[in-house]
Amino acid sequence: MEWAEAVAVLGGTPDAWPELQARYGEPHRRYHTLAHAAAVVRDSAWLAEGLGETDRAIVAVAAWTHDVVYDANPGEDERASARWARDALDLADRHQDRVENLILATIKHDAPPEDALATALLDADLAILGAPKELYAAYARGVREEYAKYPDDVWREGRIAVLEGMLARRLYRSEAARARWASAAEANLTAELTHWRGRRPDHR
Structure with missing residues (x-):
């Protein structure tokens, strides 16, 4: 759902x-750009297609705004x-609270299993993990460039921990997302984890 339509459905x-647009276009961004937000909007719309119009609009607004500050x-x-969304959008309170809570759910990528809106947003946000190898590689490079303030050794150990954590849990909440992305995501994450483990000074 496009921005203007989604916001209008929610009374804003x-x-x-x-x-x-200006925030997503900030020069330090490499992956978390407007293109990423638009991809999350697209994929979450697919996952939320069985929901009503208001719920689909809530998911869309949360997807457009979830990385507006990065x-x-x-x-x-x-x-x-989440604060930006609350201050900038002037939605009806009941909708604003829901948008804000969905954005906050992306911190730990967790929500009650019955929350269909969170499922659509969170699964879509991780769709890149199951992308073709070259797109995944571009994502991984982009995130590293966004974290350029960290030296290589700090980044390496932090990234290893993140990758191990993702591989240790079920990435996708919905059957549809698992069927579409889970196999490729496991392969991509495993390959990147192998790369970073191989860069450890004590690697044998």
């Missing part, structure tokens, strides 16, 4: 779009994005 106006500060970025 699309006036925040220029600021949203400074490579996990947790703080999501909380700041």
Whole structure:
């Protein structure tokens, strides 16, 4: 669902779009750009297609705004994005609360299993993990560039921990997402994990 339509369904106006575009266009971003947000909107719409119009609009607005603040500060970025959505969109309170809570759910990528809106958003946000190898590689390079403030050894150990954590759990909440992305995601994550483990100074 496009920005103007989704916001209108929820009782707001699309006036925040220029600021949203500007934020996603910040020069330090490499992966978390407007293209990423648009991909999450597209994939979450597919996963939410059985929901009603209002619910689909809530998912769309959350997808458009979930990374509107991004400074490579996990947790703080999501909380700041949720605040931005609350301050900028002027939605009806019941819808605004839901959008904000969906954005906050992306901090730990967790929500009650029966939450269909969170399932659509969270699975779509991880769709890149199951992308073809070359697209996954571009994503991994982009995220590393966004975290350029960290030296290689710190990045390596942090990335290994993230990859191990993702491989240790079920990535996708819905059957549809698992069928579409899970196999490729496991292969991509495993290949990147092998790469970073091989870069350890004590690797044999």
